[in-house]
Amino acid sequence: MKAIIILTLLFLGKAEAKLGSEGVGGGDPYAIEFVRIGDTINDFLSSSNLFPEIEREDFKTAINNIRNSLDDGRNKPLIKFQNNEVYCAGTSKIGCVFSDNTINVNRDGWKNLNPKEKIELVSLELLQILNFTGRYTLAQSIGNYSKEILSPTKNPQKLSCMSIALERALKDARRAYPSYLAMVPTKANYNDIEKTDGVFKNKYEINIQVTTSDDYIEDLTYEFKFLNKNCIK
DSSP states (O other), rough: OOHHHHHHHHHHHHHHHHHHHHHTTTTHHHHHHHHHHHHHHHHHHTTTSSSSOOOOOHHHHHHHHHHHHOOTTSOOOOOEESSEEEEEETTEEEEOOTTTTTTTEEEEHHHOOOOOHHHHHHHHHHHHTTTTTTTTHHHHHHTTTOOOOOOOOOOOOBBBBBHHHHHHHHHHHHHHOTTSSSEEEEEEEEEEEEETTTTEEEEEEEEEEEEEEOOOOEEEEEEEEEEEGGGGG
């Protein structure tokens, strides 16, 4: 009888230890929300021709690694929401990626963000993990599509031609000046419809003002043409 009791206690102790180790880090609703937003951004990128400089598989891998770290209690979670301030290079921020690719986020700061700002923050931290230069402007650009990201349609490629032209201009400007300090669109015009060999195309002109690391300002002009059927005027 004593042996049975001892074996029972040992079994219960092992079961309790196992139950206590499951889901470590994965039960935080804010961490779950972070991953869910990362998934919606990934779905949008995978079904859109926007932001071609972002490798889809790399982005997907980054968010999956975070999810797996939350699901596996044996590993240290790659994302942590904390009540105290998050310091990044000596500056207090809502979120920061550290050298081991772990992300720390201030809980109160996250709660006060609107959906667009959360998309921007998730994008920013994931782009940091992917070592993107110019990630702040890129994350803000992704945030501009928050409506499409949060409410996907059956044909997400059917975005406005102006939005696509603006994003392509920003991409070309980032490529021309990878170490820029600031990048601001100053003009976006619809120029007209061009007909060439019976094909109609919408013409758009985008001006981007770039400030470089030595405070030099450059005004860039880009022109893009789109088939009428490929985007919404």
